[in-house]
Amino acid sequence: MLAAVRNFAKSWVATALIGLLIVSFAIFGVHDVFKGKISDAVVSAGTRQVSSADFKRMFDNAKKQAEQRSGQPISYDDAVAHGLDQQLLTEVAANEAYMAVLAKDGLRPSAQLIVDQIRKNPQFFDPISGKFDQKAYQSILAENGLTPAKAESIFRDEIADAQYSAGAVAGFRAPRIYTALYAALGLENRNLTYFVVDPAKVAKPGAPTDAQLTAFMKENAAQLTKPELRGLTIVRFSTKALTPSMTADPKDLEKLYNFRKDSLSTPEKRSMTVLLAPDAKAAAAAAARLGKGEDPAAVARALGKPPVQLADTPKAAVPDRKVADAAFALAEGQVSQPIQGELGWAVVKLGKITPGKAKTFEEAKPELEAQLKKDAAQQKIYDVVQKYEDARSAGANLSEAAAKVGASALSLAPVSQSGADGTGKPVPGLSEKMLKAAFALPEGGESDVEDEGGGEYYAVRVEKILPPALPGLDEVRAPLTRYFLMRETAKLMEAKANELAARVRKGESVEAVAAAFGAPVSHAIGVDRVNARQNQALSPDLLNKLFGAKAGDVLIGQANPFGFAVGKVDAIQPGPTAQAARIAEAQRPQVTMQLLQEMGERARLAAGQLVKVRTDQNKARSALGVAPIDTKKAKDQPKTPERAG
Numbered sequence: 001m002l003a004a005v006r007n008f009a010k011s012w013v014a015t016a017l018i019g020l021l022i023v024s025f026a027i028f029g030v031h032d033v034f035k036g037k038i039s040d041a042v043v044s045a046g047t048r049q050v051s052s053a054d055f056k057r058m059f060d061n062a063k064k065q066a067e068q069r070s071g072q073p074i075s076y077d078d079a080v081a082h083g084l085d086q087q088l089l090t091e092v093a094a095n096e097a098y099m100a101v102l103a104k105d106g107l108r109p110s111a112q113l114i115v116d117q118i119r120k121n122p123q124f125f126d127p128i129s130g131k132f133d134q135k136a137y138q139s140i141l142a143e144n145g146l147t148p149a150k151a152e153s154i155f156r157d158e159i160a161d162a163q164y165s166a167g168a169v170a171g172f173r174a175p176r177i178y179t180a181l182y183a184a185l186g187l188e189n190r191n192l193t194y195f196v197v198d199p200a201k202v203a204k205p206g207a208p209t210d211a212q213l214t215a216f217m218k219e220n221a222a223q224l225t226k227p228e229l230r231g232l233t234i235v236r237f238s239t240k241a242l243t244p245s246m247t248a249d250p251k252d253l254e255k256l257y258n259f260r261k262d263s264l265s266t267p268e269k270r271s272m273t274v275l276l277a278p279d280a281k282a283a284a285a286a287a288a289r290l291g292k293g294e295d296p297a298a299v300a301r302a303l304g305k306p307p308v309q310l311a312d313t314p315k316a317a318v319p320d321r322k323v324a325d326a327a328f329a330l331a332e333g334q335v336s337q338p339i340q341g342e343l344g345w346a347v348v349k350l351g352k353i354t355p356g357k358a359k360t361f362e363e364a365k366p367e368l369e370a371q372l373k374k375d376a377a378q379q380k381i382y383d384v385v386q387k388y389e390d391a392r393s394a395g396a397n398l399s400e401a402a403a404k405v406g407a408s409a410l411s412l413a414p415v416s417q418s419g420a421d422g423t424g425k426p427v428p429g430l431s432e433k434m435l436k437a438a439f440a441l442p443e444g445g446e447s448d449v450e451d452e453g454g455g456e457y458y459a460v461r462v463e464k465i466l467p468p469a470l471p472g473l474d475e476v477r478a479p480l481t482r483y484f485l486m487r488e489t490a491k492l493m494e495a496k497a498n499e500l501a502a503r504v505r506k507g508e509s510v511e512a513v514a515a516a517f518g519a520p521v522s523h524a525i526g527v528d529r530v531n532a533r534q535n536q537a538l539s540p541d542l543l544n545k546l547f548g549a550k551a552g553d554v555l556i557g558q559a560n561p562f563g564f565a566v567g568k569v570d571a572i573q574p575g576p577t578a579q580a581a582r583i584a585e586a587q588r589p590q591v592t593m594q595l596l597q598e599m600g601e602r603a604r605l606a607a608g609q610l611v612k613v614r615t616d617q618n619k620a621r622s623a624l625g626v627a628p629i630d631t632k633k634a635k636d637q638p639k640t641p642e643r644a645g
Helices: 003-009 012-035 051-069 075-079 085-105 110-116 134-143 146-168 176-187 212-219 239-245 249-262 280-291 296-303 319-326 361-393 398-403 432-440 473-505 508-517 540-545 578-587 590-610 616-622
Strands: 043-044 048-051 188-197 229-238 269-277 308-314 339-340 344-354 411-413 450-453 456-466 521-529 553-560 563-573 611-615
Touching: 043 085, 043 616, 048 051, 048 085, 048 398, 048 553, 051 085, 051 616, 085 134, 085 146, 085 590, 085 611, 085 616, 110 146, 110 280, 146 590, 176 578, 176 590, 188 473, 188 508, 188 540, 188 553, 212 473, 229 239, 229 398, 229 432, 239 361, 249 361, 249 411, 249 578, 269 280, 269 296, 269 319, 269 450, 280 296, 296 540, 319 339, 319 344, 319 398, 319 456, 361 398, 398 456, 411 456, 432 450, 432 456, 473 508, 473 563, 508 563, 521 540, 540 553, 540 563, 578 590
Parallel strands: none
Antiparallel strands: 043 048, 043 611, 188 521, 188 563, 229 411, 229 456, 269 308, 269 344, 339 344, 450 456, 553 563
8 A cells, every 4th residue: 555655656646736736825825725616617507517527427428329320439539529529518508507497497306206216217126126226226326427416416307307398398289381381392393404424524634643642642631641559568357258267166155045045036026006095084985995896997086096006016116115015915806904104095906916936046056156256256356456566566567567467468559549450440359448548658658457347457558659640652552543533533524514504504405415415314303302312313412402493593413423414403393282281281290399399409598598607618628638728727708508510
């Protein structure tokens, strides 16, 4: 422990912290440093604040979703370079302002509603006993970077938003004129006469010189520049890899079984109908009617409250303890006496009983054996990590320390921060956390042992740093030449298309110009927005221009697969009235949802006008561990939230 403290005192982190204290003393004085409180808020809206840790958690979730959509890892720097932090900051500011207004207007969900929301999540219940598992609740929250207080705050916001939204949009439907316009626009169809200028109909460009290719490379430097690459040596300490080689002592297996016997067993479960009554008299009347065989739904209607149906429910999962005691004392089909429960008067009619089942030692053995082997592997890995750190503290480098404890140090060819090799192929086995640590080190730098969770640890050394650079001309000559010639050919085709289109605009027919040019004429008849994408002959560029043009307009657009189309809009016709009416009514729910979404976004914008919102872009970037926008001390800037997009 003392060695660790001494090592920390010599580190750059300790130096930076001490330097920060010295600067603070010089600027504010000793008294103010200990008296004052520095805000950690990335976003402030009224009394609400979003801390750096909360913003990072939100950013990590947003980044993870972006990675799932793209199918590849995204580094923090790349995500920030594409504006993900700015977009998230705007959305968070708008949402915090909106929730602040709801709270100011008195919309505050009760504690019981929050408890009910939490208890709806099956992850928080022990699958064996059916009881709410406080440890599982806290563990799952911790895995997601949440404390119980923060999670309950999120649940409170979700309930408040849902309640407000339900009240605000109740009975709302989009006006028919809206959907009629959508239908009319979708069914409107257009006729186009066109011909294509393709590569065969223009002069072939000459082979590029080295000077031209070099200039072309510089023009496209952003796409061609190789990212920074780093050669790494990694040592891993893996519980997962070690577990299969471990053994479980039979005596330990028996002890563990005896300790966990109750939790391994399946509890008895019961299905029941619970009727809630306002008082003892009403409960007694309900019990009498149920006892005579009346339908529980009919009895519940007389009580004015819907029946509560619980199917295959263990005793611990019945919300009211006194109701649970009564229900689990009944036989199948029996009706209870009136119960004065913890939540009021109730009557229970019992349905099916599913007996519990105790798991035998032989049945439980595989699960228990796996647990003991994993525990043993975790302990062994922990011991190896401690010995490795002792060796490092004694002066050994990463490879030497790994050899002393019997771990393998793996050398990797240079990789980028996204985890790809020099050819762009992903390198297996590299986590985002590992790459982030590697790209934070200087050349020759070694990380401490880092915990990846689940008994997995690693340490990394940066052997070599290859800075970003353009490839040599000979490395990319063939593909670069191909793209250069395609670009030059496209220029020639576009120039010829413009020349021919000018003739059509001066009064020549499309057919006459096409015949003189030697290109066949094509006709696209009845193209509408509904079937447009099914027309493989018309490119998206040409379709966009077609639907933005007037009758008689002359168009030039990219053609499939490689060329330029010259065409003229012959006619624009409205769609069938009867079909438009059917589509208008069918689209009404969809248009209603779009309008409701717009209303929600506008509500957040309006909240930003009512509540003073402050955002700090540099604190947001600091929370993510990326470079600030500028090197000066960041100051909170008032900002009105805008719709992201």
